[in-house]
Amino acid sequence: MAGHPRSISSSRISNLLLLSILLNIHVSMVNCSFCGHPRFSHATDPLDLSSQFATGEPPRPPVTVMFAQKMLLEEKEVLAKNGSGKTPSASDTKSSTLRIVGGMDVNDDTGGFLCWQVSIQMKTVPGLVRCGGSIIGSRKILTAAHCVTLNRGAALMSPTAFIVMVGALDSAFNGSSSPHGARNCGQSFNLAKIIRHPQYDHGTLGNDIAVLILDRDIDINAQCSCPVCLPTKEPSVGEWCVNSGYGQESDSGSNDRVPLPLKFIYQQILKNFGPKCHYTGGQDGNNFLCAGGIVGTDNCYGDSGGPLVCFDMTTKSYYQSGVVSFGVGKCGSGQGSRYTNVFKYLDFIRSGANGNLGI
Numbered sequence: 001m002a003g004h005p006r007s008i009s010s011s012r013i014s015n016l017l018l019l020s021i022l023l024n025i026h027v028s029m030v031n032c033s034f035c036g037h038p039r040f041s042h043a044t045d046p047l048d049l050s051s052q053f054a055t056g057e058p059p060r061p062p063v064t065v066m067f068a069q070k071m072l073l074e075e076k077e078v079l080a081k082n083g084s085g086k087t088p089s090a091s092d093t094k095s096s097t098l099r100i101v102g103g104m105d106v107n108d109d110t111g112g113f114l115c116w117q118v119s120i121q122m123k124t125v126p127g128l129v130r131c132g133g134s135i136i137g138s139r140k141i142l143t144a145a146h147c148v149t150l151n152r153g154a155a156l157m158s159p160t161a162f163i164v165m166v167g168a169l170d171s172a173f174n175g176s177s178s179p180h181g182a183r184n185c186g187q188s189f190n191l192a193k194i195i196r197h198p199q200y201d202h203g204t205l206g207n208d209i210a211v212l213i214l215d216r217d218i219d220i221n222a223q224c225s226c227p228v229c230l231p232t233k234e235p236s237v238g239e240w241c242v243n244s245g246y247g248q249e250s251d252s253g254s255n256d257r258v259p260l261p262l263k264f265i266y267q268q269i270l271k272n273f274g275p276k277c278h279y280t281g282g283q284d285g286n287n288f289l290c291a292g293g294i295v296g297t298d299n300c301y302g303d304s305g306g307p308l309v310c311f312d313m314t315t316k317s318y319y320q321s322g323v324v325s326f327g328v329g330k331c332g333s334g335q336g337s338r339y340t341n342v343f344k345y346l347d348f349i350r351s352g353a354n355g356n357l358g359i
Contacts, residue, residue, distance in 0.1 A: 005146045005205065005326050007131045007304035036229035036317030039112030039222075046113045047264075049311035049318075052240050059240050059266055061104055062113060101249060101332040102297030103265035111169050114244050114264060116228035116320075119165040119173070120147060120212075120305065127259060129171045129246040132306025133164065133212065134320055135227045138220055139192075141212040142349065143305030144323050144340065145200040148210050154202035159191035164214060167224030171246050172259035180259070185222045190215040195352040197345070204283045208325040208340045210305075211352035228309060229319040231343045234289070239269045241291065241310040241321060243337070247302030251330040260302070267291035267308060267337065269321075276336040278328075287344050289322045290336040299324050300331035308339045 038046055045051075048059040106114055118141055119129045131147035141164060148157050165173050167186030174180070175188025193213040200207045218225050235241060244264035249256040270277050270290045277290035291308060292298055299306065308322030322339025329335050342349075 005304055007147050035227040036319055037226065039115045039224060039226060040109065041113060044316045045311055047242055049240060050313060053313055062110055101300050103263040106169060106262040106264060111224055115224055115226040116307065117244050117262060119168050119246050121163050121165065122161060123163050126174065127172050129302050131304045132245040134307040135218060135225060136230060137227060138217040139214040142323060143210050143212060144325055145196045145208045145210045146202065146205060147305040148194050148196055149202055156194060156196055159194050162191050164189045166218055168262065170259040170261045185224045197348055204281055205326050206284055209323055209345050211349060228307060229317050230346060230349065231319045231321055234343045235269045235310045235321045237269050237271050239310060240266050241269065241308050243267050243299055243306060243308045245299055245303030245306035248300040251300065265297050270336045287341055288325065289339040289341045291339060293334060293336040295334040296332045298327065298332040299337055
């Protein structure tokens with residue numbers, strides 16, 4: 001297969017489950033006056049994506065996230081001084097701040113900024129996120145097709161194999177437990193149906209997109225859940241967007257925290273077919289977006305299916321431009337991440353949702 005899907009494989013599920021034991025341990029169908037507006041914030045754009053259009057500079061993390069990370073560093077320094085009598089090294093500081101690979105943790109104060117994010121887990125391995133996804137309707141989740149496909153044989157998996165978590169702050173959320181769910185309003189859902197793109201190619205990851213139908217409605221008025229808008233355009237090259245997920249914090253995952261927190265990174269849209277965005281093995285690059293390409297900042301295994309979200313200055317709302325599909329080389333190696341281009345699949349999404357997203 002050309003490239004590496006960013007879902008958790010069966011072998012990784014087994015290995016990560018063993019590790020956890022040893023450690024004890026969200027267009028026309030969517031009313032854009034409602035979609036794409038984060039919770040927990042009076043600001044229209046708490047992720048600061050709009051500033052780039054005025055200043056030409058990259059967006060800045062939310063103040064609450066920066067404060068939380070400052071506190072984390074101060075705590076680490078105190079512990080290091082008390083334990084060893086010396087200040088942490090630069091490598092210590094880096095390891096304490098870089099997440100997703102190279103992102104920022106989401107906490108109870110900022111979880112509503114990403115209220116469209118869901119985690120998709122296997123029922124057989126509670127607490128281990130196979131993939132991410134996004135809320136696009138009261139019962140509709142958008143994700144990657146390879147997330148619902150067997151790694152061997154390319155067969156479509158049964159809806160009964162999965163459980164979807166809404167409002168989870170980390171991989172340990174089980175639908176009710178606090179502090180793992182944002183503001184105690186998280187929920188868990190079974191799947192009623194999986195609609196995988198009919199031309200999905202497991203070898204090339206072509207048409208890597210799927211719509212999941214939940215067994216009941218999400219309370220999209222809740223503090224920690226909201227639909228993201230579908231795109232009316234493609235993002236421009238050079239535009240900054242946000243990717244989020246519960247995936248590994250390193251390529252090997254050997255030193256990752258347990259449970260894995262929800263994290264986000266800023267990703268800049270790159271020129272398709274450029275030096276960091278090549279395609280091989282019969283892949284049709286026209287159906288993908290490429291973003292990122294910064295060493296040490298990337299999505300990784302377990303982030304597949306998650307959203308790449310950009311900001312629409314006209315509607316003042318967030319829209320989903322991409323679905324995490326695959327990466328080339330190790331996570332964080334400096335190659336651009338490949339996202340299924342959601343704008344190219346609006347007809348499929350409409351048909352998969354029976355023309356109605358239920359918002």
